[in-house]
Amino acid sequence: MQEKKDVAIVGGGIVGSLLALILGLNGLRVVLIEKQTLHDLNTDLYDGRSYALNAASKGLLSKLNIWEEVKEKVQTVxxxxxxxxxxxxxxxxxxxxxxxxxxxxxxxFYMLEDRFLRQTILRKIRECPKINHLTSKTVQGQKIVDGLIEITLNDRRRIIAEVAIGADGFPSKSSARAKIKNIGRNxxxxxxxxxxxxxxxxxxxxxxxxxxxxxxxxxxxxxxxxxxxxxxxxxxxxxxxxxxxxxxxxxxxxxxxxxxxxxxxxxxxxxxxxTLAIAEKLVKERFALIGDSAHNIHPIAGQGLNLGIRDVACLSEVLILARRCGEDIGATNVLKRYSRWRNYDILSMSLFTDITNKIFSDNGFLLQIARGFSFDIVRKSPRLKTYLMKEASGLNGDVPKLLQGKHI
Ligand SMILES: Cc1cc2nc3c(=O)[nH]c(=O)nc-3n(C[C@H](O)[C@H](O)[C@H](O)COP(=O)(O)OP(=O)(O)OC[C@H]3O[C@@H](n4cnc5c(N)ncnc54)[C@H](O)[C@@H]3O)c2cc1C
CATH class of the missing domain: 3.30.9.10 (D-Amino Acid Oxidase, subunit A, domain 2)
Structure with missing residues (x-):
C-alpha cells in the first residue's frame, strides 16, 4: 500500500506535533508518525519535566490558540x-x-508542565482534517524514489512525500538513515x-x-x-x-x-x-531535521524546547511561503533557506550552554575565581542583565512571523 502526502514527519513529540499542526492548518497534507500509543501520548502521568518557555514560544503557542487553553496551568516567573x-x-x-x-x-519566562502542553497539542492535531496522525508506528526506512522521498513503516506501509522531517528526538534514527553525523560530547x-x-x-x-x-x-x-x-x-x-x-x-x-x-x-x-549532539547538517535531499534530533543540548539554561520551537517557526514559514509561490517544497534550494536561517542560532545556543556548564561544573581554583568575577560583572551591569534576558526571550535577531504572534 502506498500513500502520497506533502510532508511526512517522523516523531510526534512536542516539536514534530507543532510543525504538523501549523502545516496542516495551512492546507498541506501531513502524515505524523509516532511510535508511542495514543494512550501513552494522552496520559496524565508525566515524567516530571516542565518547560521554561520564553516569550517567543508563547507567541507561537498563542497564534495556534494553545496558550489560551493552557494559560490556567502556566506559572509566570x-x-x-x-x-x-x-x-x-x-x-x-x-x-x-x-x-x-x-x-x-x-x-x-513561563513554566508549564509537559503533560498539559502535550495533551493540548494532541487534541488539536486530532481535530485537524489535513493531518493523518499514525500512532504505535515506527519508521523503518527512508529513501529517494523517483525524485520524492519514500518512508516505510513497521507494518510495511509506504508513504511518498515531497519532503520528510526528522523530529524523532535524540538519538535520531531518521538522521542516521539520512547519513547525517552528529558532533558533540557525552x-x-x-x-x-x-x-x-x-x-x-x-x-x-x-x-x-x-x-x-x-x-x-x-x-x-x-x-x-x-x-x-x-x-x-x-x-x-x-x-x-x-x-x-x-x-x-x-x-x-x-x-x-x-x-x-x-x-x-x-x-x-x-x-x-x-549529552551534547549537534547535527552536522540540518538538511539533505528532501529531508530536514528539527528539535532534539537536530540539537540535543544541556538543560542548564532551559532552552532545548524553545530552540526546537524556533526550528518549527522557521521551517513552517519557509515551506508555506514556498508552497504559495508554487515551488517544490522539498527542493534543496527551499530546504537550504531553513538551514541558513537556523545554523547560527543553534550553534550559538549549543556553545553557550556547553561553555556555561564547563565553567560552572569545574572545581578548579582559577575557574572558581573566574566564576566570582563573572557573577560580579553581571550583577553590576543592568544593561548586560537586560541584554541577557532579551536574548533568552527568543525575540532578538531575524524572528519568524509565528514567534511574533503574526500570521505567515
Ligand atoms: C532534564 C531536562 C529539562 C529540560 N528543561 C527544559 C526547559 O525548561 N525548557 C526547554 O525549552 N527545554 C527543556 N528541555 C529540553 C526539552 O525537553 C527537549 O528539547 C524537547 O522535549 C525536545 O522535543 P522533541 O519533540 O524534539 O523530541 P522528543 O520529545 O524526544 O520527541 C521525539 C518523538 O519521536 C518519537 N520517535 C522516536 N523514534 C521514532 C521512530 N523511529 N518512529 C516514530 N516515532 C519515533 C518518540 O516517541 C517521541 O515522541 C529539558 C530537557 C531535559 C532532559
Whole structure:
C-alpha cells in the first residue's frame, strides 16, 4: 500500500506535533508518525519535566490558540536568583538576581508542565482534517524514489512525500538513515527531574545554584509546587534516584536548603542523561531535521524546547511561503533557506550552554575565581542583565512571523 502526502514527519513529540499542526492548518497534507500509543501520548502521568518557555514560544503557542487553553496551568516567573558555591548551604558571596521590571515588567519566562502542553497539542492535531496522525508506528526506512522521498513503516506501509522531517528526538534514527553525523560530547552528567509540593509559597521565583557536579534548578509551578532539575555525575544521579522515598526526600531537602519549607514528592523522580549532539547538517535531499534530533543540548539554561520551537517557526514559514509561490517544497534550494536561517542560532545556543556548564561544573581554583568575577560583572551591569534576558526571550535577531504572534 502506498500513500502520497506533502510532508511526512517522523516523531510526534512536542516539536514534530507543532510543525504538523501549523502545516496542516495551512492546507498541506501531513502524515505524523509516532511510535508511542495514543494512550501513552494522552496520559496524565508525566515524567516530571516542565518547560521554561520564553516569550517567543508563547507567541507561537498563542497564534495556534494553545496558550489560551493552557494559560490556567502556566506559572509566570518574575525573579531569577543565581548562586554558586561548593554546597548549597554555603553560597559564594555574590549572587545575581534578574527581575521582570528589568524587561518591561513582562514575565521573564513561563513554566508549564509537559503533560498539559502535550495533551493540548494532541487534541488539536486530532481535530485537524489535513493531518493523518499514525500512532504505535515506527519508521523503518527512508529513501529517494523517483525524485520524492519514500518512508516505510513497521507494518510495511509506504508513504511518498515531497519532503520528510526528522523530529524523532535524540538519538535520531531518521538522521542516521539520512547519513547525517552528529558532533558533540557525552557530559557524563544526568539530571534528576521531578515535582515537589512545599509548605512555603515560591513567590514566582526561580532559583539556580551552580554546584561542582552540575546545576540545581528549582522552578515554580502553579500552586505551592516546584519542579527541580538536579544535575550531577551520572553514577551519583543513579545512586540517589534508587534511594527509597524518605532517604531521597532527605537528600533533596538538603539540596533545597529549606528554601521552600517542608517538601513532599508530587511526582516520582526520573533521570535524564545529558549529552551534547549537534547535527552536522540540518538538511539533505528532501529531508530536514528539527528539535532534539537536530540539537540535543544541556538543560542548564532551559532552552532545548524553545530552540526546537524556533526550528518549527522557521521551517513552517519557509515551506508555506514556498508552497504559495508554487515551488517544490522539498527542493534543496527551499530546504537550504531553513538551514541558513537556523545554523547560527543553534550553534550559538549549543556553545553557550556547553561553555556555561564547563565553567560552572569545574572545581578548579582559577575557574572558581573566574566564576566570582563573572557573577560580579553581571550583577553590576543592568544593561548586560537586560541584554541577557532579551536574548533568552527568543525575540532578538531575524524572528519568524509565528514567534511574533503574526500570521505567515
Ligand atoms: C532534564 C531536562 C529539562 C529540560 N528543561 C527544559 C526547559 O525548561 N525548557 C526547554 O525549552 N527545554 C527543556 N528541555 C529540553 C526539552 O525537553 C527537549 O528539547 C524537547 O522535549 C525536545 O522535543 P522533541 O519533540 O524534539 O523530541 P522528543 O520529545 O524526544 O520527541 C521525539 C518523538 O519521536 C518519537 N520517535 C522516536 N523514534 C521514532 C521512530 N523511529 N518512529 C516514530 N516515532 C519515533 C518518540 O516517541 C517521541 O515522541 C529539558 C530537557 C531535559 C532532559
Amino acid at each position: 518574575s525573579k531569577i536568583i543565581l548562586q554558586q558555591g561548593l554546597d548549597v548551604a554555603h553560597p559564594q558571596p555574590f549572587e545575581v538576581n534578574f527581575f521582570d521590571y528589568e524587561i518591561d515588567n513582562s514575565p521573564i 557530559y557524563k552528567q544526568s539530571s534528576i527531574v521531578g515535582v515537589v509540593r512545599h509548605a512555603l509559597p515560591h513567590n514566582n521565583e526561580a532559583f539556580q545554584f551552580f554546584l561542582p557536579g552540575g546545576p540545581l534548578a528549582i522552578l515554580p509551578l502553579v500552586g505551592n509546587r516546584s519542579c527541580y532539575v538536579w544535575t550531577m555525575g551520572t553514577d551519583e544521579a543513579k545512586k540517589i534516584n534508587k534511594l527509597d522515598e524518605s532517604l531521597f526526600l532527605e537528600r533533596l531537602g538538603k539540596a533545597f536548603n529549606d528554601r521552600r519549607g517542608e517538601i513532599q514528592l508530587d511526582t516520582p523522580s526520573k533521570v535524564f542523561p545529558i
